[in-house]
Amino acid sequence: MSGGRLAGAVSLAGGLGLIGGGYGDSGWVDREWERAGNARVGCGFITWSLAQRPQILERALAHRPAAIMLSFGDPRPFAPAIRAAGARLICQVQTVSQAREATEAGADIIVAQGTEAGGHGMSEPLFALLPQVVDVCPGTLIVAAGGIADGRGMAAALMLGAQGVLMGTRFYASQEAMGHPAAKQRIVEAEGGQTVRSIVFDLSRRMRCLLLILAVCCATATPRLGWVARASWKRGWTRLGASTQQQGSEAISTSLVSLPVRVVR
Numbered sequence: 131m132s133g134g135r136l137a138g139a140v141s142l143a144g145g146l147g148l149i150g151g152g153y154g155d156s157g158w159v160d161r162e163w164e165r166a167g168n169a170r171v172g173c174g175f176i177t178w179s180l181a182q183r184p185q186i187l188e189r190a191l192a193h194r195p196a197a198i199m200l201s202f203g204d205p206r207p208f209a210p211a212i213r214a215a216g217a218r219l220i221c222q223v224q225t226v227s228q229a230r231e232a233t234e235a236g237a238d239i240i241v242a243q244g245t246e247a248g249g250h251g252m253s254e255p256l257f258a259l260l261p262q263v264v265d266v267c268p269g270t271l272i273v274a275a276g277g278i279a280d281g282r283g284m285a286a287a288l289m290l291g292a293q294g295v296l297m298g299t300r301f302y303a304s305q306e307a308m309g310h311p312a313a314k315q316r317i318v319e320a321e322g323g324q325t326v327r328s329i330v331f332d333l334s335r336r337m338r339c340l341l342l343i344l345a346v347c348c349a350t351a352t353p354r355l356g357w358v359a360r361a362s363w364k365r366g367w368t369r370l371g372a373s374t375q376q377q378g379s380e381a382i383s384t385s386l387v388s389l390p391v392r393v394v395r
């Protein structure tokens with residue numbers, strides 16, 4: 131949802147817009163960089179996926195990004211190339227031990243991501259995680275992420291020691307974001323209590339079956355959850371049961387792909 135248009139608009143407004151490189155598709159990243167125009171933007175990657183396709187990092191670095199954000203995996207193998215290209219290294223972490231690892235990798239910015247965050251994540255709430263990360267990473271710029279949608283959330287994060295905030299879901303509702311207008315409308319209209327944490331987004335990414343995902347989760351302890359609107363979750367799982375029995379995994383992707391992400395209060 132964070133393509134070049136949104137990332138460019140955020141940077142032009144005074145923030146740092148990040149193109150969501152996600153699982154890594156170099157053609158897509160090139161296209162979105164063009165859409166960012168002249169704005170200085172960065173790009174985010176899922177680290178364990180990048181390890182499978184390291185060439186996409188080179189493509190991204192060729193665009194002279196302001197920063198590269200790595201989440202979910204060991205950032206250390208990629209840090210030298212990022213620094214050599216003159217980009218800042220942002221590491222998004224979900225635990226204190228990952229924050230230590232990010233410091234070892236020489237992260238310029240560490241994003242403490244609480245479980246409230248949209249997209250993938252882990253279990254620790256932001257207000258429990260953030261002060262601990264601040265304490266174990268003195269001298270590193272700490273940014274808070276997860277459930278922050280306005281100035282009140284930002285002020286609270288600053289009080290806990292953050293020096294900035296990273297917001298995702300709030301921007302999903304903006305015109306510049308990719309995504310279906312109906313999904314954006316749901317985000318605007320819904321309340322926080324109407325979301326549930328689920329793995330349906332990963333299922334919709336053509337993963338073969340629930341057992342496979344659970345096995346990978348257990349084996350790698352990588353985070354694979356995301357917030358879903360509650361009513362859709364129930365409908366989706368009902369459909370999933372039917373789809374799995376009747377049509378196989380291809381049907382899983384088509385029946386679940388339209389589910390919205392977690393909502394902004």
Ligand SMILES: Cc1cc2nc3c(=O)[nH]c(=O)nc-3n(C[C@H](O)[C@H](O)[C@H](O)COP(=O)(O)O)c2cc1C
Nearest residue numbers: 152201243246247248249275276277278297298299
């Ligand atoms: C739809 C969506 C997709 C996301 N995808 C990624 C991703 O691919 N990689 C990543 O590091 N973070 C991803 N995030 C998480 C953001 O980096 C950030 O932690 C989160 O949006 C902050 O919490 P908030 O959504 O409550 O503002 C995603 C967030 C959303 C809402």
